[in-house]
Amino acid sequence: MLVVVRLSGGLGNQLFQYAAGRALSVKHNVPLYIEKSFYAESPNRHYKLNSFNTCESVISKRELVATLLKRKFKLSDYFKSVKSICLESNFLFSENSFSYNPDFLSIDVPVVLNGYWQSEKYFEEFFSWIKNDFKVIDNSGLLNAIFIDKISTENSVAIHVRRGDYLSNKQINSIHGICSDEYYVTAYKELVEKVGEVTPYFFTDDTEDARRIIKLIGKGVLINDVCPGSDVSDFLLMTSCRHFIVANSTFSWWAAYLGCSPSKMVFAPLNWFKSTDYNTIDLIPLNWIKI
Secondary structure, three states, X not given: OOEEEEOOOOHHHHHXXXXXXXXXXXXXXXXXXXXXXXXXXXXXXXXXXXXEOOOOEEOOHHHHHHXXXXXXXXXXXXXXXXXXXXXXXXXXXXXXXXXXXXXXXXXXXXXXXXXXXOOHHHOHHHHHHXXXXXXXXXXXXXXXXXXXXXXXXXXXEEEEEOOOHHHHOHHHHHHHOOOOHHHHHHHHHHHHHHHOOXXXXXXXXXXXXXXXXXXXXXXXXXXXXXXXXXXXXXXXXXXXOOEEEOOOOHHHHHHHHHOOOOOOOEEEOOOOOOOOOOOOOOOOOOOOEEO
């Protein structure tokens, strides 16, 4: 018996997919496997879970099919797509909507999970496992350690400005959109009203636009300037902050979710998507402030 997660997308998506699979594997006390062929076919995306304390094993398409079918049949007799094979074999469980599926933890194993599973409801019961698994095992050196210590002892706020393909790709922009200047300014002002003066740390894939927003709110430190590193090191630094103003991004969602300050405040955009096709009622935790 086993749980297999089909991974896709960037770091934030991978964390959601892993967390859902991990919850199911813990519940059934069975191993968790990752099928990551997506990354061989998508050169702009990379597998990132090997930077974390995760406990999964990677399984190839061929190994997956052989395992599920228990080698009763020749692989050539089946479709090339793992998805098609699993559908034929009743092993695949696909996400059928963006909102939480309350039947998820009742799934029988073995199973192959296909979806994004973007709600804490899929794994909050197993948060102690998830939190331990998502410890970064590569802290990228002394400079990072120095900034982690500095950020974690200040009244700091991580502000994530997500642009990239959300802005440059018309199709992606039509789905996701970007967080407005008004969102960042309003969230920052409300945070200061609630907790007093803060030190804003900006995390971004668009330094020019982040510098513009820093001018709008009047202060801020651009992490790219003082502690440049990988997305994983940025993630580690972000989780070390006390408060969070997240973008409509699973990357900063997870940084805020894993942030361990007992007094943390998290601000999130009311409209996570530009498109109205997605029901995000289960995406934002109830104790976060939506603007």
